[in-house]
Each structure stands twice: as C-alpha cells, then as structure tokens.
Amino acid sequence: MKNIIRIQSNEVAVVKADNWIISEEDHDALGSCEILPMKAWLARIKQGDDVNPALWIDVDDDAMELQDVIEKLSFICVFFEDFKDGRGYSTAYLLRKRLNYQGELRAFGDVLRDQLSLMRQCGFDSFAIKEGKDPYDATKGIKGLSVTYSGSVSQPNPLYRRVRR
Amino acid sequence: MYRYDEYDRALVNERVEEFRDQVARRMNGELTEDEFLPLRLQNGLYLQKHAYMMRVAIPYGALSSDQVRGLAVIANKFDRGYGHFTTRQNIQFNWIELADTPDILAHLASIDMHAIQTSGNCVRNVTTEAYAGVAPDEEYDPRIFAEIIRQWATVNPEFLFLPRKFKIAVSSSQEDRAAVRMHDIGLYLYRDKEETLRFQVMVGGGLGRTPFLNKAVKDDLHWSEVLSYIEAVLRVFNRYGRRDNKYKARIKILVNSLGIGDFREEVEAEWQLIRGSFSTLTEDELSRVASQFLSPLYSTLDDANLEYGHHVTSNSEFAAWVSRSVKPHKVKGYASVAISTKFPTNTPGDLTAEQMQCIADLADAYGFRVIRITHEQNLVLPDIPKEYLFNVWESLCEVGLALPNVGLVSDMIVCPGASYCNLATAHSFPVAKKVAAAYSIEEQLEVGDISINLSGCINACAHHHIGNIGILGLNKSGEDYYQITVGGAQGKDSQIGKVIGPAVSEELLPVVVKNITNAYLANRNDKETFHETFLRIGLEPFKLAAYESAGA
Numbered sequence: 001m002k003n004i005i006r007i008q009s010n011e012v013a014v015v016k017a018d019n020w021i022i023s024e025e026d027h028d029a030l031g032s033c034e035i036l037p038m039k040a041w042l043a044r045i046k047q048g049d050d051v052n053p054a055l056w057i058d059v060d061d062d063a064m065e066l067q068d069v070i071e072k073l074s075f076i077c078v079f080f081e082d083f084k085d086g087r088g089y090s091t092a093y094l095l096r097k098r099l100n101y102q103g104e105l106r107a108f109g110d111v112l113r114d115q116l117s118l119m120r121q122c123g124f125d126s127f128a129i130k131e132g133k134d135p136y137d138a139t140k141g142i143k144g145l146s147v148t149y150s151g152s153v154s155q156p157n158p159l160y161r162r163v164r165r
Numbered sequence: 166m167y168r169y170d171e172y173d174r175a176l177v178n179e180r181v182e183e184f185r186d187q188v189a190r191r192m193n194g195e196l197t198e199d200e201f202l203p204l205r206l207q208n209g210l211y212l213q214k215h216a217y218m219m220r221v222a223i224p225y226g227a228l229s230s231d232q233v234r235g236l237a238v239i240a241n242k243f244d245r246g247y248g249h250f251t252t253r254q255n256i257q258f259n260w261i262e263l264a265d266t267p268d269i270l271a272h273l274a275s276i277d278m279h280a281i282q283t284s285g286n287c288v289r290n291v292t293t294e295a296y297a298g299v300a301p302d303e304e305y306d307p308r309i310f311a312e313i314i315r316q317w318a319t320v321n322p323e324f325l326f327l328p329r330k331f332k333i334a335v336s337s338s339q340e341d342r343a344a345v346r347m348h349d350i351g352l353y354l355y356r357d358k359e360e361t362l363r364f365q366v367m368v369g370g371g372l373g374r375t376p377f378l379n380k381a382v383k384d385d386l387h388w389s390e391v392l393s394y395i396e397a398v399l400r401v402f403n404r405y406g407r408r409d410n411k412y413k414a415r416i417k418i419l420v421n422s423l424g425i426g427d428f429r430e431e432v433e434a435e436w437q438l439i440r441g442s443f444s445t446l447t448e449d450e451l452s453r454v455a456s457q458f459l460s461p462l463y464s465t466l467d468d469a470n471l472e473y474g475h476h477v478t479s480n481s482e483f484a485a486w487v488s489r490s491v492k493p494h495k496v497k498g499y500a501s502v503a504i505s506t507k508f509p510t511n512t513p514g515d516l517t518a519e520q521m522q523c524i525a526d527l528a529d530a531y532g533f534r535v536i537r538i539t540h541e542q543n544l545v546l547p548d549i550p551k552e553y554l555f556n557v558w559e560s561l562c563e564v565g566l567a568l569p570n571v572g573l574v575s576d577m578i579v580c581p582g583a584s585y586c587n588l589a590t591a592h593s594f595p596v597a598k599k600v601a602a603a604y605s606i607e608e609q610l611e612v613g614d615i616s617i618n619l620s621g622c623i624n625a626c627a628h629h630h631i632g633n634i635g636i637l638g639l640n641k642s643g644e645d646y647y648q649i650t651v652g653g654a655q656g657k658d659s660q661i662g663k664v665i666g667p668a669v670s671e672e673l674l675p676v677v678v679k680n681i682t683n684a685y686l687a688n689r690n691d692k693e694t695f696h697e698t699f700l701r702i703g704l705e706p707f708k709l710a711a712y713e714s715a716g717a
Contacts, residue, residue, distance in 0.1 A: 062404075084203055084286070086326025090403045093323055098438065114187065114196075114204055118322035145183070147176040149316040150392075151443045158317065158392075158443060160450040165170055 001077075001108065003129040005139055007120065012142060014135045022056055022077065022108070035077060038065070045069055056108070063091045066099060074103035078124070083110040089122045096123035096153045113137060117144025123153035166229055166535055167312050167457045169277040176319070177274040180281060184208045185267035192264065207287060207325065209280025210266055213585050217261040220283040221273060222290040225297065225311040225335075226254040226538040230525040233536055235276035237521035243269050248521070250506065250514040252578060252628055253332070254292045254538050255283055259585050281319055286327045286414075288318035288399070292334045294342035295503075295539035298458060299547045301495045302339035305354055305362055309455045310391065311335045313446065317392050324399045328406030329414035331399070332371070344540055346370050346378040346659035347631060349416045350398060352391070362388040368398055368428070369420030372625035376661045377417040382429045389446040396444060397436035405431070461533040461548060466498020470551040483558055485569040485606075491554060494547075502532075502546040502557055503539070505568040505576055508601035512594050513579040514542035523564045527557055540628075541578055541616075543571065573609040574617060574682065575601035578628060582621030582638060583645075589621035591638025591645035596671050600636075603675035604682075612682045615695045616655065619647075631655045633695045634681055635662045636674070647674045651681060651707045652699045660696075665708045677711050684710035 001022065004015040019033040026040035034052065036044065041055035042065060054075035057063055066073070076095060078088045088107060095101040106126035107119050116127060120142055129135045151158040159165070169177070184204070191201040205211075209220040221236070228236075236256060240248045243265050244258040251257055261269065273279055283290055291314045293307040294300070314333060318324070324331075336343040337354035345351035351367035364386040370379030386394055398416075405423075407413045420428045477484045492501040504524065507513050516524075528534050528546055531553040537545040549557055561567040570576050577600065580586070582593025597619045604612075618632030629635035635650035647669055650662030669677050682695075684707050689698045699707070 083200075084326055085408055086286075086324070086403055087408075089323045089326065090400055093400070112200060114200070118320075118325060121322040145176055145179045145320060147172050147179070148322075149176070149319050150321040152322050156443045159172060160447065160453070161443065163172070165172060165453055 001106075001128045003131065003133065003135040003138075004106075005116075005127045005129060005135055005142070006104075007125045007142065012139050014139060016135075020054070020075070020077075035075070037061075038063075042066075042069070045072070053103075057088075057091055059085055059087055061091075063094045064098070066095070066101075070095075070099045070101055073101065075106070076101065076103065077106045077108050077128075080107055080109040080111055083112050083115055089118065092119070092122040092124055093153055113141035116141035120144070121148065121152040121154045166227060167224070167308070167454070173277070173316075174274070177277075177279045177281070178271075180208075180279065180320075181267060181270040181274050184270060188263060188267055203285055203326070205266075206285035207282055208266070208270065209283040210261070210263075211284060211587075213259065213587050214583075215585070216259065217263055217266070218585070219258045219261045219266060219269060219280060220251070220255045221258070221278060221280045222283050223250075223254045223256060223278075223538050224290060224315050225293045225308045226295050226540075227297075227308060228536045228538065230528040230534040230536065232276045232278055233521050233525040233528070235272065235278070237518040237525070239269055239272060240518040240521065246519075247515050247517045249581060250516065250538050250542050250544070252540050252542060252580075252626060253290060254540060255290055256538075257581075259581070282325075284330075285325070286329050286331075287325045288321070288327075288331045288333060291315045291318070292332070292343060292348075292540065294336060294338065295537040295543075295545045296338075296342060296492065296501055296547065297537075298460065299494050299496075299499075299501055300338050300342075301493050303337055303495070304356055305337045306455070306458050307335040307337040307343070307354060308458050309451070310352070310354060310388070312454050312457070313450070314391070314395065317395070317444075324403060327399070327403055328408045329411070329416075331402070331416065333395070341656045341659075342540075344628065344631065344655045344659075346655070346657075347372055347376075347628065348379060350395060351379045354388070357385065364388065364391055364394075366394060366398075368432075369417040369425075371415045371417040372628060372630045373415070374412050374623045375418070376625070376630040377421060378659050378661065379417075380420065380425045382425065382432060388451070390440055392446060393440045393442070393444040394432075394436055396439060397432050400435055401428075401431045460496075461535075463496045463499060463548070464550065466496075466550055466552075468497045470498065473551045473554055476555045480555075482569070483555060486558055486567055487554065489569045489571040489573065492545075496548075498551055500549055500551055500554060502549050502554065503571045504544040504546070504561060504566050505571050506543055506566070507568060507570060507577060508575045508598050510565040510568060513577060513597065514581075516544075517564075520564045520566055523560060523566070527560055531557060541576065543576070569606065570609060572614045573606075574604045574612055574615060575609060577601060578616065578618040578632065580620050580622075580626035582619075586621065588624055589638065590623070590640040591621050591647070592671075593619055593621040593627070593638060596638070596645070596647065596674060597636075599671070600675045600678050603679050611686065613694070615682070616653075617678070618653075628655075629653070630661045631659055632662065633699070634678060636678070637668075639668055641668070645671050647671065649677060649681070649711065651704060652696070654696045663704050665704065665711050669712075676714065680710045680713050681707050
C-alpha cells in the first residue's frame, strides 16, 4: 500500500509505501503480504487455513462477524469507497470498543486530509491517503480541534467528565 | 441564555480557522469541489442560484440583543441588508461571497454563534419552541436538554457522514409548539409520578417526498440516558440506513422498512451495550447547563395594568395587534410578544438590518435583552411587562412589524422558493403574497387561527404536509403549479394533510384556497378550529368546494 501515515504513541510517521497489498478476491498461492477481503478471510479461517493476520473490510461488511476471531488479527483495513459514506467510522468504533481490537487499524480508499482527525478519534491509527494526494500535507489533518464535546474511541469521556466547566 | 465558556469559544474559533484554511485551499485548487462540498455544507454554506447562501444556527431559537445586532451587521456588511429566518430556527444570508465566509464565521464566533452542521448529512441544529422558559404549560425548560444535545452532536466524529441529514427537536409542554412529530428524533420531556424527568423518544419523522410522523420507540427514558440512547439510534442509522437513494436515506425510511418493532429492538440491543457508561449525563452537568437558563429577575407586577388596559380600549389598531400578538406568560404582569414577519408589508421570515436593530433595541429597553425565533418564521420578545406593550407596538409600527396577523391566513409559512433556491421547482414568495392578498383582515379574523404552509418543492422546507392547508409548488412543462393538501396539523395530534385533487395554476391558487376556507366557514360548528371541522366532516366537502368557479 502507498501513501501511508501511521500514528504510534502519538508520533506521526509518513511511509511512502509498505509491503501490504489489498487483494480484491481470494486466490491460490497467497503471498505473505496479501490482505484478503473480510468474507474471504473468514471462509479461509472456517476451512482451518493458516492465513495472514490481516484483512480488509468493505463498506457494507458487518465487522461484528469478526467477533469470535478478532484475536487472530493484527492488521485491519477499512475501505472508504467515498469519503462521504460514514459507515467506516462506526465500523472502527465497533472494532475498537465492542471487539476490543488492539492491532493496527487503517483507513484506505477515498481517505483525505480533512477527515483524518475524525477517523483518528474513531480509532484509526493508520491511513493510506488517496492516490494523488500528498501524505505529508495530509498529516496536517490529524490534529483536529482541541475541544471535543462528546466522547469517542480515543477519548471515552465526554467533555463534562473531563474538565470542570 | 446560554453563554459560551472558554471551551465553547475555543471550539468555534478553531473551527473558523480550520474553515479559513479549507476555503483558501478550495480557492487555490488544492481541494476539488467534490471534496470541499461536505466541508462547506457542515459550515453552513450552500451554493444557490445566484450566490452562496450561509445558514447560521440559532440553537433552540434563542438570541440575545447583541447577537441580533451582530446579525444585522452581517446583513449590512456581507449581504444585501437583510436575512431570512427559517422554519428550523436558523437565519440564512442569501448573497454571500465565498472569500468572505471565514470572516463572517469569525464575526459569528465573536457573538457566541456559529454555522456548524446547519447543513450536510449530520445532526442539524437542535430545535425547540419559541416560548421555552416562559410558557405557562411547560414542565421543564426544553432549551437545557437542547443545549446538552447540541454539544454532544457538535463535531461528534462518528456521526458526521450519516446517510442523510438528521433533525432533533425537544418539547416539554402540554401543547407541542416545536413540531416534534416531524423530526428524525422527537423528544417529549415530562415528569413522572415521582417527579423524575423522563423522555418519550419518537423516531422516524420527516417530510419531503415521503412524509412520515415519527413513532414512539421508548416511553420512559431517564433524563441521564438521553445521550446514550441518541447514540444508539444514530449508530443503527449510520450502519443500516440506505445510501443508494437520496430520497430513501432518511431514518424514516429505515424505521418504516424494518417496522417500528424491529427498529426498536435494534436500538435497544445497541443501547444495552453502551448505556451506563461514559455518556451517562451527570447531575453536575445538568445543573451547570440549567444554571445558564435561569429566569430573568422579574419584577413583582400586578396582573392587570391600567395604562395598558386604557390603550387597548381606546386604540383599536393596538387592540387588534394585542389580540393576535400578545401571548400568555407564566409570570404575573408579563406577556410574550409575537412579531409577524409576514405579508403584506414583509416577506415571510425576512427582516432587514434596520428591523433587526429595532427588535434588539426593544429587547434592551423592555425585555431582558432576549429574542426568540419561532418555527413559523416569526420572532418573539418573550418577557415584556404589560405596561410597555404599547411602547413596543409603537416602535414596531415604525419599522413595519406591527402586523395584527399572527396565526391568521396571511401568517403563512413560506420557503424562499425558486427566487433563491436551486432545489425549488416553483416560486413561493410572490405566489404566497397573492394568496394572502385575497383576504381582507376582517375575512382573516373570521377564519381565525389557521396554518397555511407553502413550499416551493418536494423537500418541504415550509412543512406544507402539516399545514391545515398545505401548498406544494410543482413545475409542469415550464409553468408553476400548486398541489394542495388539507387536514395537516402540527402539535401532539400532528397529521399529514391529504391531497385534494389536481394541482392548480398560480392564478387560480388564491381562489381555490379561499374556496377551502369558505367551506370551513360554512361547515364549522360554533368555535371549532379548521382542523376540528376537518376531523368531523372529512376531506370530501373541501374537495367539492375547492375547485368551484376555478375552472380546474
């Protein structure tokens, strides 16, 4: 994958490209860096195959199907077909809060600078910025506003539980 | 009146600078229009027929006199000297330059206002009724929870790209004056037998192409759990709401396709997993917000005021205005004043900067510096001592705002229509004006209280479905036509109106509307309202009368 921004212990790093490859569908002789679609990955697991601890979630996939296998995963990518489709935010919430997923969570597809702080608050810690956009420029979108009223994945307490107003 | 603290202020100021940067990037081509679109919408900026339009939030319809003056400054400096108050407690400026928008937002921030989430597929301005805090039939001030929900929904990261827009309204009085039933979430706040505050939660209302009133999903939600419950509704909507068709994307479609029972189960299951945790409201937070909405320090006044009584008996014009505009107040000796922005002297919802100044001055002189906006596009001075009502009237006369027509035929609710709006299929203002002009004030008084709502397109910004008489502008091969519904009603017994027959031309519309009100006059018993008569006799008599001598 290309145009990567990763956040690790509050440090932001830009990686021009890593070895991971998104596979559109399952096939024979999977490489060690291939990321299968969630449904294909689940089918492999069901067969008892030994697969990469990585998958990608499509816009209409239900992340809750990973409930029983979440501990086998250390890298999950969530596809944004269109940045205006907000399902990926709830997907991230469910993975982090309901399934307690601790691994890397990457947004890819139509991923743009102006949504990064929102994605980060929902639990993403890794972004593959849309091709053609400058990932260094996109890092400016990570910080966001200093005040948030509601709670979120990254800050579970709403403002009224965080500060004395 | 809610005043920003350092956190509120920091948020709106940072948001202005964020948008300033986004506008600059749009103007130098770094952002495409497609990428910029939701950013500008979520900052209140629409692109209309002739120019950009900025929609500014007036949370729960409450404004201070300084804020009204600030809006007047924007109207003069950045627009053409006026603004348009909408049916959802916003104000719109119609003639805006893109390059000016960051400065307008900065000006708004300086008066504790913003345009955040006044558009876009997110939680919009949380509304309530204009008489909150002063209505005699109120159980609890609904603005307190409207503000708490507003804060929770503002830049809440998970819910900014919903399938479609999402509107929340709160009411806590005997009579629902906030049109709660047509909201995506409508909240009725009440006290139970133990005096505990609880919500009845209604979900799935909305007008537009497929009008629905919302349905009860929870009858006894404890006040402290209102945010987690809304979160559960929004998460279900965000995950399962349709995204393939704009007209089927509102939560009303999801509620009705699942059925209210299954929908309730989905929400309940989600809610059980998140309730009782971080988003439970605290007593501290409730009292902090509530302390911002304390009543002003009212004087001890007599219920009757001699001078006021004298003016009423000796000045028939003043008396006529009083009978329509002066509303009851919970405190002895005080009244609320409704100010009509309507025909014939005004355009519905429009106020000039000069008129805004006048209203701000009146609020300063007599009314604790507060002003309210109604969803009928009128303004309210909520706290006027009766002894000053005559002074208020005299000043309003000078700026053409003393119309004695509140609640009457000519107090129509009208969207801007094809004169401004890209979405509109027909004209609204000029057509509504002709309908209003078909009635003398005597005829209007004979008809009495009635709601006539005219929308210039199916999106129903003027809420035509819940008008006693609803008018919808359509376009048939280049000509404006108007479809009429009868029997709509707002309030706790809301109803969606029924279509009476073929749409009529602009020319015939006033005749047909008058035929309908004449049918009401001919059929009403004693003091029946239009809606009561409709409920008793049904649609047929109105249908039959409507097209008489209209040749349609």
